[in-house]
Amino acid sequence: MFRNQTPRKIFIQASLCTLLLLILFNIFARSQNVTGNYVITKDFFTILKAGQFSVYDSNEQQLQYRIQSQIALWQIIELVSYPSNQIIAKLHMQWLALLYNANISIFDSSSNQWINGRIRRHFQFFGDQYTIEWNGQSIVMETKIFSLTTKFHYQNQETILAQFHRRWISLIWTNKYDLEIFSKEIPDAIYILALAAKDHNTAQSSKSSRATRKTR
16 A cells, blocks of 8 residues: 555555544444434424424434424423324423523323423523433533534533534524434433523524614
């Protein structure tokens, strides 16, 4: 492979081969760790209620869940599982809170009971951070400034439990997300509700900013 080539060319080719192997290894390791993968698309238009979403498998062929909203001035949503058409999670936003705060309830199939929790946003100058409290667990949902990726991890731990990425097309069209889940310790419904909560809060902030600019 390297016959009759200069040391510089040999070095460049070897470096490229090493880089390619590292990329392939990273892709393989990542695919081995993913336990759930969804594509989540926001409905283009809703009237007098919070945004609704369709949650598909990674190939965008099979509908897994629907996020359905009630008519209200604040966010009241239910997560419906398909094809059973059963409600498996609920979120009710606290309307008068200064920062986003919502009560959640997730159906636990192992105990056949609903387990309550909450999602609340923290004040931050840069980036975005929420805490999800559910079933004795405290999970941080965090987005770095200028990033389209949001990550979940336990409080005071670095291991990533899940993450979702907002696609670039969302900047000019309806919001579309890729959700990857790396651990089954927490129900998938938690991450899906949290995504909807962040999307709603971001949309409301954008509306407020546009309204402020118009009044100037």
